[in-house]
Amino acid sequence: MIYSATTIEQAELELCQFEQKWSERFSPIGESWRKNWPRLPIFFTTRRTPG
Numbered sequence: 001m002i003y004s005a006t007t008i009e010q011a012e013l014e015l016c017q018f019e020q021k022w023s024e025r026f027s028p029i030g031e032s033w034r035k036n037w038p039r040l041p042i043f044f045t046t047r048r049t050p051g
Contacts, residue, residue: 002033008044012037 002018005011019030033040 005044008041011040011044 002011002014005014015030015033018033023030
Protein backbone atom coordinates (compact mmCIF):
# COMPACT_ATOMS: atom_id res chain seq x y z
CA MET A 1 0.00 0.00 0.00
CA ILE A 2 1.11 3.48 -0.74
CA TYR A 3 0.89 4.86 2.79
CA SER A 4 2.81 1.97 4.31
CA ALA A 5 5.75 2.16 1.89
CA THR A 6 9.11 2.70 3.53
CA THR A 7 10.64 4.76 0.71
CA ILE A 8 9.34 7.33 -1.74
CA GLU A 9 10.36 5.03 -4.59
CA GLN A 10 8.32 2.18 -3.17
CA ALA A 11 5.37 4.50 -2.64
CA GLU A 12 5.48 5.63 -6.26
CA LEU A 13 5.57 2.03 -7.43
CA GLU A 14 2.56 1.26 -5.22
CA LEU A 15 0.74 4.29 -6.61
CA CYS A 16 1.38 3.16 -10.17
CA GLN A 17 0.05 -0.30 -9.34
CA PHE A 18 -3.02 1.21 -7.70
CA GLU A 19 -3.69 3.40 -10.72
CA GLN A 20 -3.33 0.47 -13.13
CA LYS A 21 -5.85 -1.56 -11.18
CA TRP A 22 -8.33 1.05 -9.98
CA SER A 23 -8.05 4.19 -12.13
CA GLU A 24 -11.33 3.64 -13.95
CA ARG A 25 -13.32 3.26 -10.77
CA PHE A 26 -11.38 5.49 -8.36
CA SER A 27 -9.56 8.03 -10.53
CA PRO A 28 -9.92 10.90 -8.00
CA ILE A 29 -7.76 8.97 -5.52
CA GLY A 30 -4.83 8.60 -7.89
CA GLU A 31 -5.26 12.18 -9.05
CA SER A 32 -5.14 13.42 -5.47
CA TRP A 33 -1.97 11.45 -4.73
CA ARG A 34 -0.33 12.84 -7.88
CA LYS A 35 -1.44 16.39 -7.15
CA ASN A 36 0.02 16.25 -3.65
CA TRP A 37 3.08 14.13 -4.49
CA PRO A 38 5.58 17.00 -4.02
CA ARG A 39 4.45 17.31 -0.39
CA LEU A 40 4.74 13.61 0.46
CA PRO A 41 8.48 12.84 0.64
CA ILE A 42 8.65 14.29 4.14
CA PHE A 43 6.55 11.38 5.39
CA PHE A 44 9.10 8.90 4.09
CA THR A 45 12.23 10.74 5.22
CA THR A 46 11.01 11.31 8.79
CA ARG A 47 9.65 7.82 9.43
CA ARG A 48 11.72 5.99 12.02
CA THR A 49 12.17 2.30 12.42
CA PRO A 50 11.31 0.76 15.81
CA GLY A 51 14.15 -0.03 18.12
